Amino acid sequence: MRSRAGMFEPSVAGVSDVRDYWLLLKPNVMSLVVVSAAAGLFLAPGYVHPVLALTALLCIAVAAGAAAAINNGYDADIDRIMPRTRRRPTATGRISPEEAMAFGVTLAAMSVMVMGLALNWLAAALLALTVAFYVFVYTVWLKRRTPQNIVIGGAAGALPPVVGWAAVTGELGLAPLVLFLIIFTWTPPHFWALALYRAQDYAAAGVPMLPVVAGAESTRRHILVYTAILAPLALAPVALGFAGPLYGAVALALGAGFLVLAARLWRDRSQHTAMRTFRFSIIYLFGLFGALVLDKAMSIGGAPW
Amino acid sequence: MSAEDQRRRRRSKNIALAVVLAGLAALFYLITLVKLGVPAP
Numbered sequence A: 001m002r003s004r005a006g007m008f009e010p011s012v013a014g015v016s017d018v019r020d021y022w023l024l025l026k027p028n029v030m031s032l033v034v035v036s037a038a039a040g041l042f043l044a045p046g047y048v049h050p051v052l053a054l055t056a057l058l059c060i061a062v063a064a065g066a067a068a069a070i071n072n073g074y075d076a077d078i079d080r081i082m083p084r085t086r087r088r089p090t091a092t093g094r095i096s097p098e099e100a101m102a103f104g105v106t107l108a109a110m111s112v113m114v115m116g117l118a119l120n121w122l123a124a125a126l127l128a129l130t131v132a133f134y135v136f137v138y139t140v141w142l143k144r145r146t147p148q149n150i151v152i153g154g155a156a157g158a159l160p161p162v163v164g165w166a167a168v169t170g171e172l173g174l175a176p177l178v179l180f181l182i183i184f185t186w187t188p189p190h191f192w193a194l195a196l197y198r199a200q201d202y203a204a205a206g207v208p209m210l211p212v213v214a215g216a217e218s219t220r221r222h223i224l225v226y227t228a229i230l231a232p233l234a235l236a237p238v239a240l241g242f243a244g245p246l247y248g249a250v251a252l253a254l255g256a257g258f259l260v261l262a263a264r265l266w267r268d269r270s271q272h273t274a275m276r277t278f279r280f281s282i283i284y285l286f287g288l289f290g291a292l293v294l295d296k297a298m299s300i301g302g303a304p305w
Numbered sequence B: 001m002s003a004e005d006q007r008r009r010r011r012s013k014n015i016a017l018a019v020v021l022a023g024l025a026a027l028f029y030l031i032t033l034v035k036l037g038v039p040a041p
Helices: A018-024 A027-043 A050-074 A097-118 A121-142 A149-158 A160-169 A174-197 A199-205 A216-233 A245-268 A271-300 B003-036
Strands: none
Touching (some): A018 A097, A027 A174, A050 A097, A097 A121, A097 B003, A121 A149, A121 A160, A149 A160, A160 A174, A174 A216
């Protein structure tokens, strides 16, 4: 990985505090990862001791944070340009890019090793794949080259429920694949809604997000198409029998809400609706996977352990 | 930033690191008990 240290202002080393390292892990993203991984863990058949279940969740959360820290280190040059990201510790220089990447690599290695030793090596390998995919495929390769960056790169964000499932069972299955597909399909409309709102920032930073390359009209159409695929796909867990009516009702209501917003965005072309769609997409994923966990817990009268 | 402020930040980072390491030691201890099949305390 090439060093980008030369692109930065004089070092302000020594001014970082604990909160800077916490922010480096992108805690908001981490919370979504934990909820989706918990769904994979909960849905998986079989028993796992609560200590090991919490260890698996901790490893997945830390690995997600590690990937974010490496991403922050690598992207510090463009993060300084965009208002949304220019207060990140690596963009302000409170933490150097090299330190952020070293921090991320250390956390990633630790979380993969602990996952392998405490749970199993399939889960550890999938966790390593998740971090490697996010760093090398998304951050280094695709992000600055193609508007399909977040479509393909979204695979990294879709893997946590698969890792959670593998941590319990030691194998793969249809259910985690469906959860993977749901997050994979959710990712593009989620990021494109944000990119519509922040198109000028991305253009200034030279990141070829869809609104920058193909225009807002095409992006709104893409968001609508992906949401139209996502809403029925989110009902697959009910159709395949691994989720019950509670999840089905939540998926139906949230899917209808997301579709209405995507259709409104396509029609009224407002920045305000783009931001509302972005915010709703976060509620959508939290709600969907939260309902999945709740539904499973209710069906067995408690947690799987 | 004053020297005192820098010292305070360094101290808070040291404390955070100590907490993380202690938490890690406790986690490894619990994992070992579970793996050995010993009832956790």
